[in-house]
Amino acid sequence: MILSRTAFPVGALIVATLLGSCSFNSRPVKVYREFTYAWRNHNGRGVHAVVSPALRRTSTPAYWRMTSREPGRKAVGLPSGLIKLQWSATVPVIFSTQVWKYTRHGWRLVSSPFPHYGQETPDRAVVSFTRALEFERFDVLAQLLPDELRLAISPEELKKMFDKKRPVIAELLAKLKKAEGTPVLVSGATAVFPYDTNRRLRLIKQDHGWCIADPD
Known part of the structure; x- marks a missing residue:
């Protein structure tokens, strides 16, 4: 899981510098765990709660519940060990990359969790x-x-x-x-x-x- 900093106040940068690395009890990891737990249990409300406001406006809990049951759409577990903490996160998964950002509402998934079908190569x-x-x-x-x-x-x-x-x-x-x-x-x-x-x-x-x- 790779984390990269977006524009935040100086205080936030200091906190990020002091933290350096984070354990599996840190907030972004906790939110991702909530997402994967909800996804694996087909809890549409749980998934809907942690996606970005833009995704919430164009989806419903029923939509997430339905799509979580489709073959091949599995939540990916986090790697073991320490994770570098800053203010946005990308989670590489098979065939696509999930992007998370820290907002005033907490960590939110801002990209589509589904595969991208490309043909550029x-x-x-x-x-x-x-x-x-x-x-x-x-x-x-x-x-x-x-x-x-x-x-x-x-x-x-x-x-x-x-x-x-x-x-x-x-x-x-x-x-x-x-x-x-x-x-x-x-x-x-x-x-x-x-x-x-x-x-x-x-x-x-x-x-x-x-x-x-x-x-x-």
């Missing part, structure tokens, strides 16, 4: 494709398709194409997850991700990012 596009298949994010899958394919199929056809109940898609997902970390081979505006013996994803670069041209 071939590696990122492959990870996004794998996660979108796993969590059935058909909107993301559509974005990852080349323009000519995305415009040629309907949302219903897209769902049928990437239905996890299809044996071919279930097999593809399993092999993609197993191959995570395998280097993507890039050549100009094309790339290849070998995810199994004699099987690969072909990627092409378009205006909006890298796209999955086809699984071999």
